[in-house]
Amino acid sequence: MKTSIKPLLNLRKDTAGQRYTLVLQVIHLRRRGVIFTPYQLLPEEFDSKRGVAVATSRAKAHKAFIREVNDHISRQVREVERVVAEMERMRRQYTAGDIVHAFRERYNNRYVSTFFRAQIAAKEAEGKHGTATTYRTTLNVFERFAGARRIRFDQIDEGLIMEFEHYLLSVPLQRNTVTFYLRIFRAVYNKARRNGYAFKGATPFEGVSFRIEETRKLAISAATLRKLVELDYSRKSSLSATRNLFLFSFYARGMSFVDMAYLRKSDIYDGVIHYRRQKTGQLFTVRIVPQLQAIIDHYLDFCGPWVLPVMMDAFPDGSYQPMVCEDDNDPQVRKEFEVQLYLRYKYARSSYWRYLSRISRDLGLKRNLSFNVARHTWASLAQDRDIPVAVISKSLGHTSEKTTHIYLSELNPEKIDRANQLVTQL
Numbered sequence: 001m002k003t004s005i006k007p008l009l010n011l012r013k014d015t016a017g018q019r020y021t022l023v024l025q026v027i028h029l030r031r032r033g034v035i036f037t038p039y040q041l042l043p044e045e046f047d048s049k050r051g052v053a054v055a056t057s058r059a060k061a062h063k064a065f066i067r068e069v070n071d072h073i074s075r076q077v078r079e080v081e082r083v084v085a086e087m088e089r090m091r092r093q094y095t096a097g098d099i100v101h102a103f104r105e106r107y108n109n110r111y112v113s114t115f116f117r118a119q120i121a122a123k124e125a126e127g128k129h130g131t132a133t134t135y136r137t138t139l140n141v142f143e144r145f146a147g148a149r150r151i152r153f154d155q156i157d158e159g160l161i162m163e164f165e166h167y168l169l170s171v172p173l174q175r176n177t178v179t180f181y182l183r184i185f186r187a188v189y190n191k192a193r194r195n196g197y198a199f200k201g202a203t204p205f206e207g208v209s210f211r212i213e214e215t216r217k218l219a220i221s222a223a224t225l226r227k228l229v230e231l232d233y234s235r236k237s238s239l240s241a242t243r244n245l246f247l248f249s250f251y252a253r254g255m256s257f258v259d260m261a262y263l264r265k266s267d268i269y270d271g272v273i274h275y276r277r278q279k280t281g282q283l284f285t286v287r288i289v290p291q292l293q294a295i296i297d298h299y300l301d302f303c304g305p306w307v308l309p310v311m312m313d314a315f316p317d318g319s320y321q322p323m324v325c326e327d328d329n330d331p332q333v334r335k336e337f338e339v340q341l342y343l344r345y346k347y348a349r350s351s352y353w354r355y356l357s358r359i360s361r362d363l364g365l366k367r368n369l370s371f372n373v374a375r376h377t378w379a380s381l382a383q384d385r386d387i388p389v390a391v392i393s394k395s396l397g398h399t400s401e402k403t404t405h406i407y408l409s410e411l412n413p414e415k416i417d418r419a420n421q422l423v424t425q426l
Contacts, residue, residue: 033096061336129342153198219380242355254375
């Protein structure tokens with residue numbers, strides 16, 4: 001007998017507020033089962049005839065949310081259909097309750113994919129979109145490795161981890177990229193183990209190497225840096241802005257692009273930039289040297305609350321407007337704004353990388369510039385000026401970035417500022 005699978009809103013009278021939970025109704029042999037989703041919608045946001053969510057505004061964040069809901073519906077329906085197909089192949093009688101139970105088993109957090117997706121959703125809810133993207137990328141490569149297998153955490157042993165490592169190396173991926181994926185996978189595995197979804201015994205990562213290979217030197221010379229400063233981009237605003245961002249990163253001791261993108265004017269006071277690294281949450285302070293101040297002043301009246309021209313909305317007439325939250329006091333509005341900011345950051349990052357490629361050609365470089373090059377260049381020139389290794393910790397890959405910043409944090413900030421003045425005067 002054909003099984004009916006239908007998305008609908010759970011329009012219960014005791015539901016608080018105006019939003020209703022989106023569910024999948026499963027009917028088999030005239031019996032009904034219900035699978036709940038994590039989404040709640042307004043009645044006007046759901047087309048019951050077509051069984052899809054519909055956008056009720058043109059806001060980018062809202063339309064992205066509706067797409068996410070519909071993608072979830074499609075995945076869930078396909079998964080239920082797979083459950084039904086498997087039960088049909090077994091040629092045994094089953095009920096709607098059996099279908100729902102089997103579906104829930106598939107989405108049990110004991111499974112790697114399920115737990116990973118829950119962590120991704122949690123990071124996105126916290127506004128940690130970069131971490132969510134990292135988790136999603138790691139899950140994608142693991143699922144390609146697993147193929148048709150649905151792997152539980154209690155099935156993971158040293159042999160499976162080694163098999164995963166060999167798979168990554170055979171893709172092929174660089175050793176440091178493989179180490180990156182393995183580190184992320186280990187972090188999520190450890191979290192699953194703390195939650196009781198994996199055995200508390202010996203770790204399956206004992207035989208895995210997490211070494212970081214020394215990479216090729218990324219730094220450019222002081223002469224190339226001076227040539228970059230002298231390039232005439234007065235009539236090319238995009239290239240000029242890209243060059244300014246690269247130099248800002250250099251003058252600010254290698255500030256990353258994501259930290260520059262989120263840097264607000266309120267982060268600057270008493271002649272010092274105060275910011276937390278998006279990647280680690282570590283607090284950094286950078287005393288403003290004249291070159292930094294010049295770039296800050298250049299965009300002072302253009303970027304609204306932002307220091308640099310990254311979080312800007314572009315319009316068809318070629319104009320730009322800084323992105324601002326319409327209502328900081330409304331948690332939902334604030335959350336949607338954070339999503340828009342992250343999307344803008346990702347788009348801007350791609351754009352500025354393309355412009356850096358153009359600038360690299362103008363400089364006659366064999367390898368393209370990146371914002372990481374600015375950090376390596378600062379470290380290299382600091383080393384050339386006999387700045388103590390404890391200050392820069394050979395930040396060209398000889399030690400981990402974490403170790404580098406442990407060294408920096410233990411030093412007197414004034415000593416670091418003096419080192420920065422020496423380097424930026426080059």
